[in-house]
Amino acid sequence: MRMLPYAAVMRAVLVVNPQATATTPAGRDVLAHALASQVKLDVVETDYRGHAMAAAAQAAVxxxxxxxxxxxxxxxxxxxxGLLAAGGAAEARPMLGVVPGGSANVFARALGLPRNPVEATHIxxxxxxxxxxxxxxxxxxxxGAGQHRWFTFSAGMGWDADVVADVDRKRGKKASPALYARVAAARYIRPGHSRPDLTIEIPGEAPIEGLRLAFVSNTDPWTYMGTRAIxxxxxxSFETGLGLFALRTMRMPTVVRHISQAFSANGETKGKNLVRRDDVAKIIVSAAEPVRLQCDGDLIGARTRVEFTSVPGALAVAI
Incomplete structure (x- = not known):
């Protein structure tokens, strides 16, 4: 546990996405007022994709x-x-605070924060x-091409990234568990394109070929459907390496089996078509054709080779 500077002399930036599912002008004002009572505060409202990243990068500078x-x-x-864009020592980076304002809020809930923004603000x-x-x-x-992207809870190649792409195209609709479920079912029934096989490489193991999808986790749960954890x-966890969940087939019995297991209380996943690893330092996923990639539910694009690396203790979170 790191001791923070005395709050009264801290400088802080509040980055608000007014388009997020559960953010409101009134909630923003309450949060800003509460923070300003303890820190020297600037507020940034985002109005384009990448704005929050730019604001955080400037705050780090x-x-x-x-x-x-x-x-x-x-x-x-x-x-x-944005906070990690400049590199440097982890201890020199600004700390992160999170007040949930979206639909799933996976990172915040995995940290143990409540979904209610007022309660999270008090914490x-x-x-x-x-x-x-x-x-x-x-x-x-x-x-590739010297580019890196950080993720806080999950990344994936294949079906889930296709779902993210389809939800992105429905930007006029508020994101919700029901929307994601409908899109996931539709994408499963009508993939829209061929699903190339994936090959996974893990240090110390022989390459694993013939996989149909790959999910990489930085914590557990992987996500939430309303109040239910998956x-x-x-x-x-945030204190271990990465987790891998990959399937050799997308046939209905296999998919239904593992969806059922993922919703179970103990989260135990097993089966002959499952490749699962926990606490892995590095995972490489490759394919003969480009496959879509998502990080934390944000579509990155299609790639033929992606390297995932665990970076312990990368960021301090005020909680």
Whole structure:
């Protein structure tokens, strides 16, 4: 646990996504007022994709102490990528604060934060008052051409990334568990394109070929459907390496079996068509044809080779 600077002299930036599912002008104002009572605060409202990343990167350049993300997982992911864009020592980076404002809020809930923004704000304020923080590991994605992308809870290649792409195209609709479920079912029934086989390489193991999808987790749960957690790698946490969940077939019995297991209370996943690993330092996924990639529910694009790396203790979170 790292002791934070005395809150009254901290400099902070609040990054708000006004388009997120559960953010409102009134909620933004309450949050800003509460934070301003303890820190020297600037507020940034995002109005384009990448704005949160740019704001967080500028905050890091300006040596701000704390950046608070108020929005969904996409906003949090952008802020995290902005904070880490300049590299350097983990201890020198601004801390992250999170107040949920999206539909799933996977990263915040995996940290133990409540879905209610007011309750989460109270926890953040107490952390500042008491000097509490938690250092968490992150996943780093090498997407080629010297480009990297960080993810906080999950990344995937194949079916889930196709679903993210389809939801992206429905931007006029509010993201919700029901929307994702409908899109996932439609994409499963009508893939829209061939699904090339994936090959996975893990240090110390022979390459695993003939896989149909690959999910990489940085924590557990993998995601939520409303109040229900979906567990793919129950042994995964912010203090361990990455988790891998991959399937050799997308046939209906296999998919139904593993969806049922993922919704179970103990999150135990097993089966002859499943390849699962926990606490892995590095995972390489490749394919003969480009396959879509998503990180924290944000579509990155199609790639033929992606390298996922666990980075322990990459970021401090005020909690």
């Amino acid at each position: 300006d040596n701000v102490d704390l950046v608070v993300a108020h929005g969904g997982d996409g906003t949090v992911n952008e802020v995290v990528n 953040l304020l107490r952390a500042l008052e008491e000097g509490r923080s938690r250092r968490v590991g992150l996943g780093s994605v090498d997407i 567990h793919l790698n129950h042994g995964c």
